[in-house]
Amino acid sequence: MQTTTHEIADRIYRLSTCVPEVAPGGFTFNQFLVDADDPLLFHTGPRRMFPLVSQAIARIVPLERLRWIAFGHVESDECGAMNEFLAVAPRAQVAHGATGCMVSLDDLCDRPPRKLADGETIDLGGKLVRHIDTPHVPHNWEARVLFEETTKTLFCGDLFTHTGDGPPITDADIVEPALAAEELFHATALSPLTAKTIRRLATLEPQMLALMHGSSTRNRCSESLLRLADAYDVLTRQS
Template identity: 65%
Template sequence: MDPRVAEIADGIYRISIYVPEIAPPAGFTFNQFLVLGDEPLLFHTGFRRMFPLARAALARIIPPERLRWITFGHYESDECGALNEWLAIAPEAQAAHGQTGVMVSLNDLADRSPRMLADGETLDIGGRRLRWIDTPHIPHGWDAGVLFDERTATLLCGDLFAHVGDGPAVTDGDVVGPAIAAEEMFRASSLNPGMGATIRRLAGLAPRRLAIMHGSSFAGDCAAALGALAEDYDRRVRAASA
């Protein structure tokens, strides 16, 4: 598992670890995103047992002790398993998450007190601002949320558009079809009536990049891709309700 590092937008780096044993024969990637600024931010901590690999990869970009903010989409091992390992090596770092995530998990889990982000609140990391958006149960997790980098219009969208395989760091190809196929495989989403509306709200941000946690990031008509994904979830909810 040799981590790969690629700059997917100005000052946003994807650290990718490919695990061929998951969802064979295609395999599965676990991606973390480093967002540079005066106060660098890491989105997704990665698994605790993968921490040495992720730390070494991040060190190719900046000294890990410079990290100031650590956040993630929702409470799950691949998203936040190594949170305290990162806090231990970055003395000024602080976890940040939405209200539900802080109250339900991080107030107890994190070794240092976290910062609570309100829905729509922006986090200024020096030279760029990232907006936290609550997305409860989208695609799963009561505490789920995403971050939107206003400078590059990159949506750090977590498990949305998750797909199998070990593709390029960034693609302009289809990410909706592979995401639908992965949902058929894993059945990971928490189907609920608000899914389509929540995802269309993200499309309203007019993102130019999708930083996807599992699979290639996407550069293209992100609003159209989000709209198509919302339509598929609407279809699933209708079918489940029939």
């Protein structure tokens, strides 16, 4: 395996590692580095992927400069290596929603995490990220997303997950591949709030959707969110 690096928006880098055996055509595990005065890493990757991911980051910024470690929810592919990053970045702190800290991170983190209220922002110096609670969307009680306001990049976590090792940025539709992956994995927690939560994200009018699994896109971002919400409305009624 190797980790590739691409700048998908101004000073926002996608670090991508494709694991062939996870799904037909492979399956990407993506982290995102926001290069600012106080750099932020969104997703750490699994603990065993730490050497690959940390080397990729170090080609952009020194690891000791990392200030914030964030992720969508508590799962090994999202935060498995968080303590490894805390060990090599003395100033770094995990930042997550209050629920995630209460349920898991107050205990799991080697240093106390920063608890964020819904809608709270962190000024990175040149970039501004907003924490948005999305409980159970796509899954886990503590689920959340981040929105970088200067580039209008929505860090989607597991939303729009799709298989394959596509390009870093695609102009192709991401909704149908996401629904195909949903049929394969059945990963989304379907509830009356699923579609409503996704529609709320569409009101942000993002200009980039940064996906954890699959290609990111700047094409019709709000429309894609609304179409995904409509599809989950249907699946919820059928469940």
